Amino acid sequence: MKIGFIGVGSMAQAIIQGLLKAKLVPAENILIHSAHQAHYENYADKFGLTPQATNLDVAKNSDFVVLAVVPAIAKAVLAEIRSALTKDKVLVSIVSGVSLERLAELTNYDLPILRTLPNINSEFGQGMTAVAVNENLAGDQKDQALSIFKATGEISELPETLFPVFSAISGSTVAYIDFFIDALSRAGVKYGLSKEAATKIAAQTTFGSADALMQSGKTPAEMIDKVCSPGGDTIAGVLAMEEAGFLSSVVKGIDATIDKSTGKTK
Ligand SMILES: NC(=O)C1=CN([C@@H]2O[C@H](COP(=O)(O)OP(=O)(O)OC[C@H]3O[C@@H](n4cnc5c(N)ncnc54)[C@H](OP(=O)(O)O)[C@@H]3O)[C@@H](O)[C@H]2O)C=CC1
Numbered sequence: 001m002k003i004g005f006i007g008v009g010s011m012a013q014a015i016i017q018g019l020l021k022a023k024l025v026p027a028e029n030i031l032i033h034s035a036h037q038a039h040y041e042n043y044a045d046k047f048g049l050t051p052q053a054t055n056l057d058v059a060k061n062s063d064f065v066v067l068a069v070v071p072a073i074a075k076a077v078l079a080e081i082r083s084a085l086t087k088d089k090v091l092v093s094i095v096s097g098v099s100l101e102r103l104a105e106l107t108n109y110d111l112p113i114l115r116t117l118p119n120i121n122s123e124f125g126q127g128m129t130a131v132a133v134n135e136n137l138a139g140d141q142k143d144q145a146l147s148i149f150k151a152t153g154e155i156s157e158l159p160e161t162l163f164p165v166f167s168a169i170s171g172s173t174v175a176y177i178d179f180f181i182d183a184l185s186r187a188g189v190k191y192g193l194s195k196e197a198a199t200k201i202a203a204q205t206t207f208g209s210a211d212a213l214m215q216s217g218k219t220p221a222e223m224i225d226k227v228c229s230p231g232g233d234t235i236a237g238v239l240a241m242e243e244a245g246f247l248s249s250v251v252k253g254i255d256a257t258i259d260k261s262t263g264k265t266k
């Protein structure tokens, strides 16, 4: 099984590192090409991957061709590799906002295609990836394609109509959670903790809270109620955060993310 990456930016690197840790395939079975020769050659050299001179070479020499470029250049890149995308291969897209129908239109309608929306936690086996397949991807080929993302975390098969909201509350939310951790850590610094100590405390608390929520099977509201002692400190904090617009800030951020990914805003 050879997995080729077209583009080795933040997201592709997270998947590649997750695959290497999971030992899904030998390093040399991961083929890469990107815009800058020095970049992809150095990266391939560092991790024992196989560099390719062109995008077309990646497509010709891989069983699974992962399109990992920004949406604005996806069309041009697919035009370059289209001739090599025969139906014994699978096109795997991680590109936000490009539908299965559009991917088929830009390649060919016989091609097996897996559309995904991963997040960068894939690097540490903690990814959350939305997946949708077209009618040409089935059986072993589908299982193998999905194994790429199962090796790097959880997957969720979703209708494409829900990809924008998934992208906002998962792909982008990695950044929003870090934004929250950074805000907590700055508050810690305000009261005298070092940035390093405050960040570690806030990050471990975030991690532990997510883990406890999932293990308990309770709703977030139930967990909040367990922490808010009657007449205590936490309820005072919750009310002050809400007065400052915590819930509506988060929802507005998600609205803006969805509007951008669906082309409603520039
Ligand atoms: N970042 C994230 O958390 C997530 C990203 N995505 C999706 O992943 C895709 C990539 O995003 P991200 O990794 O953040 O972006 P980056 O800008 O980090 O990476 C883009 C990559 O594309 C390469 N590239 C540019 N032009 C070409 C070309 N003509 N041929 C081949 N490669 C080219 C760049 O090459 P070089 O490095 O040599 O300059 C770079 O490696 C996007 O479509 C995004 O929607 C999806 C979910 C999460």
Ligand SMILES: O=C(O)[C@@H]1CCC=N1
Pocket: 096, 167, 171, 172
């Ligand atoms: O910011 C972006 O456009 C990509 C999509 C989801 C996460 N990062």
